[in-house]
Amino acid sequence: MYPMQNDDWARDKAEFAASPVHAPHPAGNTDSSPLGRQFAQLTALLLNADTVAEALEHVVRATFAVVPDADVVSVTLRSADGILHTPVETDPIGAELDRLQNRYGHGPCLEAAQEAMAYKHSGDLAGEPAWPRFGPAAAKLGFASVLSTSLVPDAVPPRLSGALNIFSRQRGKLGDDVVRDRALLLATHASLALAHTEAVRLAELQEAQMRRAVDSRDVIGQAKGILMQRRGIGADEAFDLLRRMSQDLNVKLAELAHTLAARHTEIDLLGD
Amino acid sequence: MVDGRRYQRLWRLVTARARGRDFSGWAGVVCVVAVEDVGVDGAAISLRSSGRAQELAAASGSWARGLEELQYSxxxxxxxxxxxxxxxVFVTELDRAGQRWPGFxxxxxxxxxxxxFSFPLQAGAVRLGTLDLYRREPGALPADRLADAAVLAxxxxxxxxxxxxxGEGASWAQADLPGHYDDVNVAAGMLATALRISVDDAFLRLRARAFSSGEPLLGIARSVLDRRLRLDLFLD
Structure with a gap:
């Protein structure tokens, strides 16, 4: 017989994954700290969350709990048209703060949602030179400090990009490393929660995109080889030639490559 | 449902690793964590399709990379x-696996x-590729480690x-960069042109050459590219 462990995977996977952890692990020690417990609880909640909004709601609550200076926490999502949406917040004023940034076209949540792996911090919103209109407006609403951390880094549509935002009513807060690290960890949780809950919806689309990218790279390579052999030229030259032909004929590079690879014995190229 | 504590612990290992300076995509981080946590000697993630097209998304090192390339060959x-x-697919004693994968x-x-230990990567109804864990020692993984591996998948x-x-990080995801197996495709195009045969046929001849010579397919392809290998050797 085969030395195999194959079985009904769906059933076994659940069983395997549910079996208790016996071996001690260095990373497991933080479970005993209050912060560790918060994260443990958060992850358990995220795994049971049915919707993106529900998952983000848990992240927002956990952020509120582990950042002592937080007065308002929100998650901002940026849609393909660049508009900020505020699906979850600990206070309705979170949505108002996003609306202000939409109106002025600048602000921490907007910028963190646009940039990969970014933090945007200010400990003095009233006098913040980076946000000359949003800063004073936020100060008028009673906020002095802000920390926005990007969610999914460098996302492309249809995936939403976003930011986890923490506002404090006190000046000079939310700028130290401890808060930053916690925010990054929480934002990572939110990003992965987004990735997982969106995965099923987006997977088919992305799978098709990935598959197309892999396939078209294959035929582009093959077309390069065909041109190299026909013309006695190098790989870079062949790629340039391919690109020029694609422009001249107004045909997509991958399509041209595909035609060349599929019908190269019949096609005579100019100059052959 | 998946054990939350286990998920959380591995999640934390992955995110902690992802903050390192050498970050080049999440898939690479998962491979590193798989090696360290599951106790295997190599891990690799490949995008696969029903056809020949494959892409190496990440490997923990050259040994695992070579084994992925071997599956491609x-x-x-x-x-x-x-x-x-x-x-x-779990094979705990490879030398007793008989004729299962003659080329491999x-x-x-x-x-x-x-x-x-190979795990299909499934998102809903869609299959993307596999996480392959390689070990130099025979034997089954303890249930606990196997559970970790399932979560890592x-x-x-x-x-x-x-x-x-x-847009940044993983080079395999960038459409304008050549794929890991680009040289094989280029060599297939060259051979197809020289022998006036189809690209698929050319690919099969490259593969046959790799099999009979014991050299990796990428190595054969590079010999063709460098014109170190005469193309008429591939005539029937």
């Missing part, structure tokens, strides 16, 4: 099977592979989706 192997059947087994054993699926969506 051979067109069979544990990852290929895990992908095709949508089930994990002998060379893999020669490279020191003794046990392999889930994380690997998310990792691929995130890597594919982000």
């Amino acid at each position: 051979a067109g069979d192997g544990p990852g290929v099977e895990a992908f095709t059947t949508a089930r994990p 087994l002998d060379t893999a054993t020669g490279l020191g592979l003794a046990a392999v 889930d994380l690997a699926t998310g990792a691929l989706l995130i890597d594919a969506a982000s």
